[in-house]
Amino acid sequence: MLLEGKDDTNKVNSCDSMADMLTFSYPDTSLFYGQLGLKLANKLNFEHGELLSAKDLGFAYIVLGNYSNSINYLLQSIRISQNLNDTFNIVDNYLGLVFCYREQKDYEKSLYYINEARKITRPSDAGLVSLTDDVVSSVYEQTNQLDSALFYANRALPLQKGHSYLMYVLGAINSKSGHFSDAQKYYQQALTLSLKDHVQKDVFDTYDGIAELYRREGKLDSAIYFAKLALIPTFGRTFPIDVFRASNLLADIYEIQHKPDSALKYLRQTIILKDSLYSQQKTRDAQNFTFNEQLHQQELKQKIEENELQYNSRLHIYILLGGLIVLLIVAAGLWRRNVYRQKSFAQLQKQKQEIDTQKTKVERTLDELRVTQSQLIQSEKMASLGELTAGIAHEIQNPLNFVNNFSEVNRELIDEASQAVKTGNSGEAMELLSILKDNEKKINHHGKRADAIVKGMLQHTRVSTGQKEPGNINAIADECLKLSYHAIRAKDKFFEANLETHFDATIDKIPLIQQDIVRVFVNLFNNAFYVVNEKSKQQIQGYEPTVSVTTKKSADRVEIRVRDNGTGIPEKVVDKIFQPFFTTKPTGLGTGLGLSLSYDIIKAHGGEINVNTKEGDYAEFVVQLPISS
Numbered sequence: 001m002l003l004e005g006k007d008d009t010n011k012v013n014s015c016d017s018m019a020d021m022l023t024f025s026y027p028d029t030s031l032f033y034g035q036l037g038l039k040l041a042n043k044l045n046f047e048h049g050e051l052l053s054a055k056d057l058g059f060a061y062i063v064l065g066n067y068s069n070s071i072n073y074l075l076q077s078i079r080i081s082q083n084l085n086d087t088f089n090i091v092d093n094y095l096g097l098v099f100c101y102r103e104q105k106d107y108e109k110s111l112y113y114i115n116e117a118r119k120i121t122r123p124s125d126a127g128l129v130s131l132t133d134d135v136v137s138s139v140y141e142q143t144n145q146l147d148s149a150l151f152y153a154n155r156a157l158p159l160q161k162g163h164s165y166l167m168y169v170l171g172a173i174n175s176k177s178g179h180f181s182d183a184q185k186y187y188q189q190a191l192t193l194s195l196k197d198h199v200q201k202d203v204f205d206t207y208d209g210i211a212e213l214y215r216r217e218g219k220l221d222s223a224i225y226f227a228k229l230a231l232i233p234t235f236g237r238t239f240p241i242d243v244f245r246a247s248n249l250l251a252d253i254y255e256i257q258h259k260p261d262s263a264l265k266y267l268r269q270t271i272i273l274k275d276s277l278y279s280q281q282k283t284r285d286a287q288n289f290t291f292n293e294q295l296h297q298q299e300l301k302q303k304i305e306e307n308e309l310q311y312n313s314r315l316h317i318y319i320l321l322g323g324l325i326v327l328l329i330v331a332a333g334l335w336r337r338n339v340y341r342q343k344s345f346a347q348l349q350k351q352k353q354e355i356d357t358q359k360t361k362v363e364r365t366l367d368e369l370r371v372t373q374s375q376l377i378q379s380e381k382m383a384s385l386g387e388l389t390a391g392i393a394h395e396i397q398n399p400l401n402f403v404n405n406f407s408e409v410n411r412e413l414i415d416e417a418s419q420a421v422k423t424g425n426s427g428e429a430m431e432l433l434s435i436l437k438d439n440e441k442k443i444n445h446h447g448k449r450a451d452a453i454v455k456g457m458l459q460h461t462r463v464s465t466g467q468k469e470p471g472n473i474n475a476i477a478d479e480c481l482k483l484s485y486h487a488i489r490a491k492d493k494f495f496e497a498n499l500e501t502h503f504d505a506t507i508d509k510i511p512l513i514q515q516d517i518v519r520v521f522v523n524l525f526n527n528a529f530y531v532v533n534e535k536s537k538q539q540i541q542g543y544e545p546t547v548s549v550t551t552k553k554s555a556d557r558v559e560i561r562v563r564d565n566g567t568g569i570p571e572k573v574v575d576k577i578f579q580p581f582f583t584t585k586p587t588g589l590g591t592g593l594g595l596s597l598s599y600d601i602i603k604a605h606g607g608e609i610n611v612n613t614k615e616g617d618y619a620e621f622v623v624q625l626p627i628s629s
Contacts (some may be wrong), residue, residue, distance in 0.1 A: 062100050399447065400605040403446050500548035547562070571615060
């Protein structure tokens with residue numbers, strides 16, 4: 001039914017399922033389905049199907065002992081998996097390469113691909129972590145690093161307990177460690193599970209493991225029995241690597257039993273399989289086979305003894321030559337290292353000189369910036385002082401006008417009263433004196449008002465000691481609002497705006513440096529009046545310039561909101577407004593330091609300053625100050 005089905009991605013996935021299921025029992029059939037799936041996936045341009053089919057072929061070729069084809073397909077599958085960001089299949093293919101190189105006894109590359117798999121395996125992916133530990137333990141078992149092998153096998157055990165291969169690895173570890181009863185127990189579990197799940201490869205692996213266990217225990221007949229079981233095809237299947245191990249074991253046992261014919265038979269079979277499995281070592285394997293065959297032939301013993309001295313002499317020469325070559329390599333390496341160090345030192349010296357030059361330039365530029373910044377800050381302070389002065393002058397002018405006017409009126413009243421006295425009109429004189437008395441009260445009232453304004457502003461503008469003192473934030477905000485308004489009115493007598501105040505009467509005095517806080521408020525109010533004035537010049541129907549200040553007390557802070565209904569702040573520059581030298585005003589109308597200084601002052605008080613705005617509608621600055629130091 002599968003072969004007759006429609007050529008689509010479902011068919012590719014079905015081929016993958018069949019190939020994966022049959023890999024370790026019927027690898028040649030798995031190979032067939034893998035090739036069919038890959039051909040169809042290529043035709044459909046189905047990348048995920050290509051990577052699965054290539055992986056199936058890679059694992060099937062491992063089982064069949066064709067390692068060059070296996071590596072080719074596994075690497076092909078890795079490339080596609082990387083393109084698709086398929087982490088699971090990348091790791092799975094890496095583990096396939098670990099198996100492939102492990103079977104070739106290239107443990108260095110096996111460990112390399114284990115590390116590559118670990119790099120991209122997430123700790124949260126318990127299944128992949130456990131599978132990786134399972135494979136790692138098998139590599140350490142084959143390299144006889146038994147403590148490490150046992151550590152990773154036990155770590156993999158909770159999730160891999162039902163897998164026959166891990167039971168086989170635990171059996172091999174315990175067998176090599178001399179724990180024969182534990183080894184027998186694990187091998188029996190591996191055999192039971194592999195027969196139950198029809199994993200023929202694990203069945204043959206376990207036969208080899210049990211045979212090796214019996215050989216270690218000295219039970220040679222039992223060892224021969226299980227080794228030969230690994231040579232008997234099951235369902236018409238054998239596996240080259242297992243046949244190789246079994247044949248090698250039988251050759252060793254028969255040699256121990258002094259049965260040269262049988263030993264030679266299995267030794268030849270071992271050499272043939274080794275040549276097939278490890279083609280890159282054919283020459284060495286042939287030499288080893290010849291040497292072993294001579295050892296088992298009685299007629300060559302005397303010749304070997306006669307040539308032993310000559311062999312040892314050659315060996316010493318080879319050792320000396322090898323030592324000389326090593327010394328030459330070390331000397332060449334030291335020379336290259338010395339040359340490299342000299343070049344590196346010269347390059348570092350050059351870089352140091354360049355860095356010193358750049359450092360000097362940067363320091364010079366920084367000094368210039370500091371001088372410029374100090375000048376600009378002083379200019380900003382003087383500008384603020386000028387605006388305050390204009391506000392004070394305008395604020396004092398009103399009571400002074402009253403004083404002057406009433407003084408003029410009083411002079412006239414005094415003259416009129418004197419005339420009434422002379423003419424004997426005492427009633428008129430008393431009435432004039434009464435008016436004169438009221439005017440004197442008004443003069444006194446407005447004189448005190450001017451005095452209070454001067455004292456208040458002297459208090460705000462006195463030299464800062466840097467020490468915080470209790471201050472009435474509502475009064476400071478109110479005075480600064482009025483002074484700022486009068487300052488801009490002094491510049492533009494046609495300008496008018498609505499002033500709104502909403503003060504929280506429950507706010508007590510809070511610790512602050514009064515001169516610095518005045519500077520913050522004056523700056524905020526000046527900016528607010530500037531933008532509403534600019535917007536009013538656009539002559540928008542129904543627009544009324546309005547600046548408001550609101551205070552509110554919370555648990556541990558006082559919040560002051562300064563809001564205007566001007567042009568707002570463009571969204572693209574909102575994040576820059578507290579940066580030094582940044583301004584939205586035309587050139588010559590602003591230094592760009594006002595908000596920056598305000599930000600620093602509020603931060604120095606342990607508070608915060610933020611802005612809420614909508615372009616073309618409003619801007620609102622929110623200042624928060626702590627109630628206590």
